[in-house]
Structure formats: structure tokens, C-alpha cells
Amino acid sequence: MQAYTVRQALKSRGVQVSDDIGTFVREEYEARGGAIAADLLEEHSVLEDAALVETILLEKLAAAAEEARIKLGFAWADSVVRYDYATMADYGRVYPSPIEPDEASQKRIDEITAELEKLQLEMEDEGLEDDAYNALYERVDALEDEARDLQEAYSAEDLARSGVIASLQGGKITLHVGLVRPEDTVKEKGAPSSSTNTTGEEAPDAGEISYPASLAEDLKTERAMALGAAMALHPEATLDLTLFKLVSDVLASGMSVTQAIKIDARKEYRSHAKMDEIDETSLEQVAAAHDALDLSWLDDNRSPADQFAAFRALEAGEKAKLVAYATASTTQSCFARDRQRDSLMHDFEIEIMPDIRAHWTPNAALFNRFKKAWLLKILGEDLGLAQEAVTLASSSKKEIVAFCDKLFAEPFATLTDAQRAAVAAWCPPMMQTAGVACDEAEHASQSPEPDSEIAQAA
Structure with missing residues (x-):
């Protein structure tokens, strides 16, 4: 027998005065002469007339x-x-x-x-x-x-x-x-x-959820970092993009030239209000890509001509890694591309970064910048955790942030397949490659049984 079953059986006597509903209606309930069954502990006393409780509740809500x-x-x-x-x-x-x-x-x-x-x-x-x-x-x-x-x-x-x-x-x-x-x-x-x-x-x-300007700018930065990680992990494709950019910028004009990357031998500076708190997946991936680079040619004791000669002698695959890493460092703060305005990067991102969650995971730093109502909406509607959203509604925002952080760090074993898919795919809509909220969330309408471990934890 689960704890939830016991609690529900006790509640069948009426509504406890300490419950959300009991606290909300008690004053009016007593004014109308509603019966209260006293308990040893005051907070366990029960409003026995459930019909009167519901009437008062609906009247106040109406x-x-x-x-x-x-x-x-x-x-x-x-x-x-x-x-x-x-x-x-x-x-x-x-x-x-x-x-x-x-x-x-x-x-x-x-x-x-x-x-x-x-x-x-x-x-x-x-x-x-x-x-x-x-x-x-x-x-x-x-x-x-x-x-x-x-x-x-x-x-x-x-x-x-x-x-x-x-x-x-x-x-x-x-x-x-x-x-x-x-x-x-x-x-x-x-x-x-x-x-x-x-x-x-x-x-x-x-x-x-409406994203404040400061949060939107920071999410753009995190998305650019994720894109940079994806580019560093796909050197051949990024090499082609870089060479195409260099050539097309000179030989073409107008809409055919993409402004999504900066190929001007300068690393892009990225500002963020909470850089020390964000998910580090993309940073770790880029660092690993850097460690795999062949930098034997880059010796300050050599003349530029000698460095160039050593660079030209590298294997083609090593050159591709170097170009990809350098180009990845130029990704600018961004949201999902518009197919009409930048069809090149729109399609390129889909190729190398079909799911941003491979390079970035929502964490407490993000959830802490959301309103409590937004977090409950994400849990209830986007992730299909309606029971958890209801249970957590009476919790503090800090508790809800901690719950979400733990959920995304390692999805609970008690999740349904649909809920697990939604958690694994969720991100702010404009962060995803095609600019569409995660489709899997639409299938996450099934919530776990009320006596699940998630409900107990919440």
C-alpha cells in the first residue's frame, strides 16, 4: 500500500483545515455553520461538509x-x-x-x-x-x-x-x-x-512564458556555443562551409552571403550574465576538440613562412579539424535561423546540430530565471507531468527549480516513455534547430500514477 493511498483514504472524511482548499474556504465555511471534526492536532481537523466546501470554493473562484x-x-x-x-x-x-x-x-x-x-x-x-x-x-x-x-x-x-x-x-x-x-x-x-x-x-x-530581453540574449549566447561545439565535431562539413564562405563573400553578393559566422581571423567575444552557472557540455566538447588538434606547426620560434610550410604538410583531416575549430570560435549569438533570411545556415544547422540537447542541457541557472508559473506550465504541459505540476504548485520556487534541475540532469526511472522523450528533447522553442518546440512533448500527455516515486518526491 502506497502512502498516497492512505492519504486519500483519510481525506475521504472531508477536507483538512490545513489543506490548500481548507485554508482557502475555512473562514466562510465557519461563517455558514459548516461542521468541523476536531483532531488531536488542529491542522488535522476536518471540514466535514464537502459539498459546502466545494460550493464556497466555486463561488469564490467564480x-x-x-x-x-x-x-x-x-x-x-x-x-x-x-x-x-x-x-x-x-x-x-x-x-x-x-x-x-x-x-x-x-x-x-x-x-x-x-x-x-x-x-x-x-x-x-x-x-x-x-x-x-x-x-x-x-x-x-x-x-x-x-x-x-x-x-x-x-x-x-x-x-x-x-x-x-x-x-x-x-x-x-x-x-x-x-x-x-x-x-x-x-x-x-x-x-x-x-x-x-x-x-x-x-x-x-x-x-x-515570455523571455525577458536579458534572458533572451543569454540564451542566444548559449545556442551559439552549442552550434560552435557541433561545428567542431563535424570538421569536414565545417571546412566546406568555411571555404564556401570565404569564396562566396568575394565572388557573390546580397542574400547569397551568410552573416551567421565571422570569418575574419578574430574569435567572437561572448557575453553572458551567468557564464559560471550555465551547462558546460558545449564548453567541454570544444575543449576536447582543441586537445585533439595537431598544433605542432604553431611554434612561435618559427617564422610565419616555416609555420605555413608545416601547416601545409598536415594531413587533410588534421587541417579540417583546425579549420572547423577556428570557424566554430566565430559563431555569433543567435536563435534558430529563418529559412527565408538565411537558408544556408538553416540547413547547415539541421545537418550538424539536429538536436541542441546533444550539446546543451537546461539546468538550475535557466530554471531559476523562470517564473514559478512558467516552471509549472513546462512540467504540466510540455513534459506531461501534470500530477507533479499540481503537487509542486504549493512548493516554493527554489524547490521547483531543484526538482527540474534533478529531472533534466538524470530523468527519473518512473517516467513513461513519452515523458522521458519529452524531457530528453525539451528546450526553449527558439533554441532548437528549426525554431520549433520539441515535438515529443506533444505526445507526453500521459502522466504517471499518483502514487509514483515522482509524486512522492515532489
């Missing part, structure tokens, strides 16, 4: 959803006790579009940007207590939401067909905004609204 509907202008509002990711997958979603802020709004945005920079520096203090860190985290969340509201808005068309659903997560009300019911999605099929994303990449809203 009120919050209606308040948000009125404030934002949506067409409908609804509420659910628990947000079921599998069920809600059938819903569509609309997103706010960028708007031009007026002078007052722009002034406030500048103030928010300056304050966020100060808060981020404070949060990097490893000596911070959990309470102080959480307070800073909540302040950052509030400021980012305020800045987003000043720069984005829903179109009238989208507001007329979408709504908001309120649910309880971690003892707090969570609003899922911009949802489009399945029947309304069907009606709109083939007629995207003004805010519909036609690029194949899902646009973010307030409840979804």
Missing part, C-alpha cells in the same frame, strides 16, 4: 473570474476546482498584441526597467533567506506584469470570443486568460484574428 472578465473585457468567465491540463488542451487561446505606449506609460516602463535591474541584482545574493527571496520574486512578478499591461492589449475581436477561467493552485487563485472554447475555436478555424500568430510559434500571454 467571483474572481467575473472580476477579471469585467476588468479585461472578456466575453465569459468560468471556474474549476483544479485546472486539468489535458482537458484544457482542447481550448484555443488568444494573445494580446503590442501597442505603442503613450508618454506617461513609457515613463513608467522606464522606471520599471530600472527597478527590475536592481531587484535582479539583489536576488543573486546567495545569502538571502527564503522569505526575503520570495518577497523580491513577487515584486519582480508584479512589475513585469505591470510593464506587460502597458505594452500589450487584446483586440476587440479576440475579447468577443474568449474568456477567463479561475482555478486554485497552491492555495491561491490562478487566472487563465484569453481561452477560447472548443466550439468557438472551430467556428474561427481558418480565420485567424489580428493577434493570431502565423509564424508557427505560440505567442506568450501574461500566464505563459
Whole structure:
């Protein structure tokens, strides 16, 4: 018998006052005369009238959803006790579009940007207590939401067909905004609204992952490092690319010349806010490639002419390794290539780096820069770990970051095949070769049994 089974049996008596739901409804429950079964320990006392508990819970959620509907202008509002990711997958979603802020709004945005920079520096203090860190985290969340509201808005068309659903997560009300019911999605099929994303990449809203500029720049750097590692490990292909670049830059012009690499005998400088914390896979691969180079020709005691003569005498394969390593060192900060704007590097990356995860793994340094809601969304929707997302909703962000770090470092043995594939392939969408979120995650809808080791660990 698993611990989860025992806990569920005990909960069948009612709702414990210390549970998220019990804490959320207790005051109103007592005001309405609901019966409470006392226990030796106060936190184990039970709210016996489960029907009254659910009624109060749904009333409070419905009120919050209606308040948000009125404030934002949506067409409908609804509420659910628990947000079921599998069920809600059938819903569509609309997103706010960028708007031009007026002078007052722009002034406030500048103030928010300056304050966020100060808060981020404070949060990097490893000596911070959990309470102080959480307070800073909540302040950052509030400021980012305020800045987003000043720069984005829903179109009238989208507001007329979408709504908001309120649910309880971690003892707090969570609003899922911009949802489009399945029947309304069907009606709109083939007629995207003004805010519909036609690029194949899902646009973010307030409840979804939107990458701050500082994080986006750092991810570009990490992707360039991964690409450099892939190039160093494919010397023949990279040699061809380098020679083609040198020749085509001289003989061709316009769009036929790629700007994705710098072949000008200078190593590319890469800046990163947290270089000491990022995954070191690509750095280790490049270092190993460097150790395998034949540098016998590179002797400062020789004249340049003698060095060149020794270089020319190298085996063709050794020359290819040298050229590949040098070219790899010129990769510039980047995201996935656009096939139309840079078809050469788009196809070349697919050849030598079909999966960036061979050179880079998400770790705590990345997860710590995500909001708690983003991490839960990644676990529940992208990785198919819906049960774990629900269980971790009441945990601190630090605990969720540690869980994700451990999960990606070595996927748990209790994962289903679909979940394991999703974890092995996941990365921020713009980091992948073709700029598409990992397809395997779409098949990861099956979650493990509630009494699994993952649920217990969470």
C-alpha cells in the first residue's frame, strides 16, 4: 500500500483545515455553520461538509473570474476546482498584441526597467533567506506584469470570443486568460484574428512564458556555443562551409552571403550574465576538440613562412579539424535561423546540430530565471507531468527549480516513455534547430500514477 493511498483514504472524511482548499474556504465555511471534526492536532481537523466546501470554493473562484472578465473585457468567465491540463488542451487561446505606449506609460516602463535591474541584482545574493527571496520574486512578478499591461492589449475581436477561467493552485487563485472554447475555436478555424500568430510559434500571454530581453540574449549566447561545439565535431562539413564562405563573400553578393559566422581571423567575444552557472557540455566538447588538434606547426620560434610550410604538410583531416575549430570560435549569438533570411545556415544547422540537447542541457541557472508559473506550465504541459505540476504548485520556487534541475540532469526511472522523450528533447522553442518546440512533448500527455516515486518526491 502506497502512502498516497492512505492519504486519500483519510481525506475521504472531508477536507483538512490545513489543506490548500481548507485554508482557502475555512473562514466562510465557519461563517455558514459548516461542521468541523476536531483532531488531536488542529491542522488535522476536518471540514466535514464537502459539498459546502466545494460550493464556497466555486463561488469564490467564480467571483474572481467575473472580476477579471469585467476588468479585461472578456466575453465569459468560468471556474474549476483544479485546472486539468489535458482537458484544457482542447481550448484555443488568444494573445494580446503590442501597442505603442503613450508618454506617461513609457515613463513608467522606464522606471520599471530600472527597478527590475536592481531587484535582479539583489536576488543573486546567495545569502538571502527564503522569505526575503520570495518577497523580491513577487515584486519582480508584479512589475513585469505591470510593464506587460502597458505594452500589450487584446483586440476587440479576440475579447468577443474568449474568456477567463479561475482555478486554485497552491492555495491561491490562478487566472487563465484569453481561452477560447472548443466550439468557438472551430467556428474561427481558418480565420485567424489580428493577434493570431502565423509564424508557427505560440505567442506568450501574461500566464505563459515570455523571455525577458536579458534572458533572451543569454540564451542566444548559449545556442551559439552549442552550434560552435557541433561545428567542431563535424570538421569536414565545417571546412566546406568555411571555404564556401570565404569564396562566396568575394565572388557573390546580397542574400547569397551568410552573416551567421565571422570569418575574419578574430574569435567572437561572448557575453553572458551567468557564464559560471550555465551547462558546460558545449564548453567541454570544444575543449576536447582543441586537445585533439595537431598544433605542432604553431611554434612561435618559427617564422610565419616555416609555420605555413608545416601547416601545409598536415594531413587533410588534421587541417579540417583546425579549420572547423577556428570557424566554430566565430559563431555569433543567435536563435534558430529563418529559412527565408538565411537558408544556408538553416540547413547547415539541421545537418550538424539536429538536436541542441546533444550539446546543451537546461539546468538550475535557466530554471531559476523562470517564473514559478512558467516552471509549472513546462512540467504540466510540455513534459506531461501534470500530477507533479499540481503537487509542486504549493512548493516554493527554489524547490521547483531543484526538482527540474534533478529531472533534466538524470530523468527519473518512473517516467513513461513519452515523458522521458519529452524531457530528453525539451528546450526553449527558439533554441532548437528549426525554431520549433520539441515535438515529443506533444505526445507526453500521459502522466504517471499518483502514487509514483515522482509524486512522492515532489
